[in-house]
Amino acid sequence: MTLHFFLVICMIICALAAVMAKRMIHSAIFLALVSVLLATIMFSAYAPWAGVFELSVCAGLITVLFASTASMIGRGESYAKRERKKFLFLPPVLIVFGVLVWLFGGQITQVFQISQTPAVPAFMTVGDVMWNLRLPDLLGQLCLFVAGVMAVRVILGEGSDE
Amino acid sequence: MNSLLTPENLQFNYFAAIMMFFIGLYTMTASRNLIRLLIGLEITSKGVMLAFVSVGSALGAMSFVQALIIIMIGVEAVVVATGLILIIRAYKQRGNVDPTKLSGLKG
Structure with a gap:
């Protein structure tokens, strides 16, 4: 078993643990582990910028947000007790689904191999792509950030009146 | 460059x-907990x-x-x-994070 297989299998196990964990804080930690493992895979695939963002934003910021929400609500455990029965079915269902995909999913994975022509010239850096080719996306993301900040401000502001 | 993503690994990546x-x-x-629902969304996006x-590595378009x-x-x-801010607000108003019980806007 190579290092890559080990990383990917660990990532799937951590994802399962994140949705099946009894306490929300454990779910947040397992989700952070998924992010760390995905970032490692990104680094190994020569995608360092994506890896850095994945590590800092997903494994850092989003984990802090989930952990603080879990501690503010603090009733994850009682909900997990009711939900646990549903999630006990997940591993066997996942195994059956995985076997089916492994046996019959060859056609699906071949879809990704249709075009062998790179969409972007190899000499273009991530910055070139973002500023020259994906500028509308970048502006849209900026608008989304502003909208998100204003939404958070408005929603939090509602509570101060009461 | 020798990447860890060989063709066999790429096939396994698609599967994963x-x-x-x-x-x-x-x-x-399946979840009746809004926080777990967001965790599900996160895992889907991962x-x-x-x-x-995997596709970028296969096509050699990593920068894109x-x-x-x-x-x-x-x-x-x-x-x-x-989403988390909305969940906190819903919890403060309703006392739970079950989406089926958030029926305040139901006509």
Whole structure:
């Protein structure tokens, strides 16, 4: 078993643990582990910028947000007790689904191999792509950030009146 | 450059991405907890990112894929932050995070 297989299998196990964990804080930690493992895979695939963002934003910021929400609500455990029965079915269902995909999913994975022509010239850096080719996306993301900040401000502001 | 992503690994990556997507989808449909629902959404997007990285590696378009992933991570952070704030507000008003019990706007 190579290092890559080990990383990917660990990532799937951590994802399962994140949705099946009894306490929300454990779910947040397992989700952070998924992010760390995905970032490692990104680094190994020569995608360092994506890896850095994945590590800092997903494994850092989003984990802090989930952990603080879990501690503010603090009733994850009682909900997990009711939900646990549903999630006990997940591993066997996942195994059956995985076997089916492994046996019959060859056609699906071949879809990704249709075009062998790179969409972007190899000499273009991530910055070139973002500023020259994906500028509308970048502006849209900026608008989304502003909208998100204003939404958070408005929603939090509602509570101060009461 | 010698990447860890050999053709066999890429095939396994596609398989893992489908698995991750399935775990997230199952969580979003089965869970009655809004926080777990967001965790399911996160896992789904991680599966998609894994597929992106694999396709980018196969096609040799890593810079393009990295740009897409960076934008995706930014959007994801905004969605999660806004979603969690809404969950906290809903919990303060209703005392639970069960989406089926949030029926205040039901006509």
